[in-house]
Amino acid sequence: MAIFITGGARSGKSGFAEAYAMKLAKQGIYIATSQIWDDEMKERTAHHRATREQSGYGWRTIEEPLALAELLERLEAEHREDAERPAVLVDCLTLWLTNWLLRADYDTESGQDANRYDELHAExxxxxxxxxxxxxxxxxVTNEVGSGIVPAYPLGRRFRDEAGRLNRKLAAVCAEAYLVVAGMPLDLKKHAFAFGED
Structure with a gap:
């Protein structure tokens, strides 16, 4: 059962996701999609890992910034027959998208614009x-990024658009979807408008 959780920065979405995972299973697999580029990110990552370890819940952390689909396929195959499956928490899809968007936009080997957005969409x-x-x-877990001002630069606008598309498609295939605002999760599917059939 897939559960989609979105919200703004520091809205409480990750805390809600971790608490929900603890309700669903006796142990969990935490998939971290971030890449550590600087000391601030290193400290942030260490803080999150320490918080999970102090929770007393059996988290196993896997760092995977790019090959997320393949990892989920592997975990599905490994745990399909388990009597008690672990809860898998991906935090977060926005960073995963950023990793792919940067690869699609810029070729680090040549130092040239890449324009490989077909690869991003395929992933x-x-x-x-x-x-x-x-x-x-x-x-x-993902961020809701489309509610603010239009970014002033092309890559920012593309990121906003790609994040919106990805969130919409993922929410559609998930059994549950929540928007976390000021620490309060709102059940989106329960309150979603549906056109009636005539």
Missing amino acids: ADKLIAAVADYTGPLLL
């Missing part, structure tokens, strides 16, 4: 399929 499609096929408890 997003693979991820959506892997989430739809996952049968155990799976929690996906």
